[in-house]
Amino acid sequence: MYISEKKIEVRYAETDQMGVVYHANYLVWMELGRTKLIEDLGFKYADMEKEGIISPVIDIEISYKSPVRYGEEAIVKTWIESYDGLRVTYGYEILNEQGALSVTANSKHVCVKKDSFRPISVKRQFPDWHEAYEKAKK
Amino acid sequence: MYISEKKIEVRYAETDQMGVVYHANYLVWMELGRTKLIEDLGFKYADMEKEGIISPVIDIEISYKSPVRYGEEAIVKTWIESYDGLRVTYGYEILNEQGALSVTANSKHVCVKKDSFRPISVKRQFPDWHEAYEKAKK
Amino acid sequence: MYISEKKIEVRYAETDQMGVVYHANYLVWMELGRTKLIEDLGFKYADMEKEGIISPVIDIEISYKSPVRYGEEAIVKTWIESYDGLRVTYGYEILNEQGALSVTANSKHVCVKKDSFRPISVKRQFPDWHEAYEKAKK
Amino acid sequence: MYISEKKIEVRYAETDQMGVVYHANYLVWMELGRTKLIEDLGFKYADMEKEGIISPVIDIEISYKSPVRYGEEAIVKTWIESYDGLRVTYGYEILNEQGALSVTANSKHVCVKKDSFRPISVKRQFPDWHEAYEKAKK
Numbered sequence: 237m238y239i240s241e242k243k244i245e246v247r248y249a250e251t252d253q254m255g256v257v258y259h260a261n262y263l264v265w266m267e268l269g270r271t272k273l274i275e276d277l278g279f280k281y282a283d284m285e286k287e288g289i290i291s292p293v294i295d296i297e298i299s300y301k302s303p304v305r306y307g308e309e310a311i312v313k314t315w316i317e318s319y320d321g322l323r324v325t326y327g328y329e330i331l332n333e334q335g336a337l338s339v340t341a342n343s344k345h346v347c348v349k350k351d352s353f354r355p356i357s358v359k360r361q362f363p364d365w366h367e368a369y370e371k372a373k374k
Numbered sequence: 375m376y377i378s379e380k381k382i383e384v385r386y387a388e389t390d391q392m393g394v395v396y397h398a399n400y401l402v403w404m405e406l407g408r409t410k411l412i413e414d415l416g417f418k419y420a421d422m423e424k425e426g427i428i429s430p431v432i433d434i435e436i437s438y439k440s441p442v443r444y445g446e447e448a449i450v451k452t453w454i455e456s457y458d459g460l461r462v463t464y465g466y467e468i469l470n471e472q473g474a475l476s477v478t479a480n481s482k483h484v485c486v487k488k489d490s491f492r493p494i495s496v497k498r499q500f501p502d503w504h505e506a507y508e509k510a511k512k
Numbered sequence: 513m514y515i516s517e518k519k520i521e522v523r524y525a526e527t528d529q530m531g532v533v534y535h536a537n538y539l540v541w542m543e544l545g546r547t548k549l550i551e552d553l554g555f556k557y558a559d560m561e562k563e564g565i566i567s568p569v570i571d572i573e574i575s576y577k578s579p580v581r582y583g584e585e586a587i588v589k590t591w592i593e594s595y596d597g598l599r600v601t602y603g604y605e606i607l608n609e610q611g612a613l614s615v616t617a618n619s620k621h622v623c624v625k626k627d628s629f630r631p632i633s634v635k636r637q638f639p640d641w642h643e644a645y646e647k648a649k650k
Numbered sequence: 651m652y653i654s655e656k657k658i659e660v661r662y663a664e665t666d667q668m669g670v671v672y673h674a675n676y677l678v679w680m681e682l683g684r685t686k687l688i689e690d691l692g693f694k695y696a697d698m699e700k701e702g703i704i705s706p707v708i709d710i711e712i713s714y715k716s717p718v719r720y721g722e723e724a725i726v727k728t729w730i731e732s733y734d735g736l737r738v739t740y741g742y743e744i745l746n747e748q749g750a751l752s753v754t755a756n757s758k759h760v761c762v763k764k765d766s767f768r769p770i771s772v773k774r775q776f777p778d779w780h781e782a783y784e785k786a787k788k
Contacts (some may be wrong), residue, residue: 529699530704530706530764533711535706535707536674536675536677537674539673539674539677540674559683561667566668568668568673568714569673570714571675571712571713572711572712573709573710573711574710575708575709576706576707576709579706595746596721611768626668629717632670643680
């Protein structure tokens with residue numbers, strides 16, 4: 237199983253008055269993790285959208301272990317937890333600068349046409365993505 | 375079981391280039407739902423923080439059923455799914471303007487000291503909140 | 513000159529670790545103020561977009577006088593500072609819950625086609641908006 | 651005059667339904683530009699905050715020339731426009747991936763005590779920052 241790593245420089249805007257990163261912002265970081273994984277596999281999510289296909293999230297599960305703070309550099313580890321040609325579930329671990337586990341999460345996605353939100357088969361429409369995903373999930 | 379309702383006017387800033395509300399923003403709406411529920415029970419979350427206690431989220435599960443769009447008014451329904459004096463799990467349903475189910479979710483929280491992030495007992499520290507939560511969960 | 517008023521319930525997500533509303537978020541509130549002003553005049557910005565016209569911001573000037581805090585309710589006052597059939601400049605004052613002046617600002621906008629970002633004449637394309645703006649600016 | 655450069659990978663979360671970066675998000679990028687400039691001068695803003703001093707923004711002027719889009723890499727150029735030992739004004743230019751000018755801006759800041767929001771003299775409290783700022787502004 238291939239695991240990508242994305243460094244995140246914590247932004248001041250991402251903190252809240254608890255003095256830590258606001259919990260919804262980890263979902264944005266997870267997206268940066270996915271983007272990096274896709275790039276590592278040789279693709280760009282932006283290119284998929286240019287063909288009129290988007291990949292909305294269906295489900296997210298996220299557990300918060302310890303906060304990340306401003307001034308730190310976090311790491312998002314992302315991998316393909318499961319993939320069946322239609323649906324993909326990504327797994328995530330976010331580590332803070334000391335290497336402590338901050339967040340574990342997974343997110344399930346489909347691919348749909350931007351106009352209609354009707355699902356498409358990745359396997360049929362993007363055969364090279366399909367092949368790379370099949371390989372990376374092992 | 376008491377169910378609070380919070381109206382949300384969708385903000386332009388909350389959309390993304392899919393033309394729908396960006397998925398992380400529903401977590402912000404869930405927080406507005408919690409805040410409203412707490413207000414309906416006669417309390418203010420801001421008052422808890424003034425006493426040096428914060429209530430970070432531990433786990434979130436969220437399922438996206440259909441998108442909400444700019445120009446619509448959404449409704450966040452929030453209730454207490456479980457509560458044991460220490461931990462509380464809130465349940466949520468977000469409906470779009472047509473009344474269609476857009477999001478279902480739940481989030482688990484504890485209360486901790488702001489300085490140390492050490493957990494406290496709601497039952498002992500905020501007995502009136504405790505009583506109200508016990509009643510509202512039924 | 514017509515001045516609209518929009519109440520804002522400060523969101524936790526809008527704070528930063530200074531313990532006050534993060535400075536970029538006032539721009540979002542200014543947008544809510546504009547939206548309210550337009551509604552007060554009998555229109556909906558979302559309807560303009562449905563006709564393929566968007567109204568991007570060209571310039572913003574903003575001065576921060578005193579912070580707004582979580583738990584407060586702020587008010588955004590919005591008016592039309594100038595309008596010439598093509599360009600509109602909105603003026604803003606944001607007051608905190610105690611009525612103290614928190615932010616003064618103005619923003620200049622044009623209307624453009626969504627596809628091409630080419631400017632259009634409000635006067636010609638939306639004559640009823642034009643009339644209402646002419647009246648409201650006095 | 652020293653000009654720092656900060657690369658920005660555009661985030662999906664930063665777009666809106668216009669299909670471009672939402673206008674308030676450039677203020678976040680300007681902050682990343684300031685942070686980078688301060689780092690280039692040998693300091694860390696987070697360290698200043700650890701000493702109980704924060705540096706809120708007083709005024710911002712921003713002009714939007716052309717949009718930045720998802721999938722692009724933007725560059726924020728930041729420099730010290732003026733500095734008098736108490737107040738600093740930063741200047742900014744944001745370029746899109748093709749090198750076209752997207753945003754010009756400036757922001758004025760003071761330094762204050764986090765507890766009281768009372769201004770302090772950078773020159774007296776942080777003499778090494780003062781010296782570096784004096785040099786960088788030339």
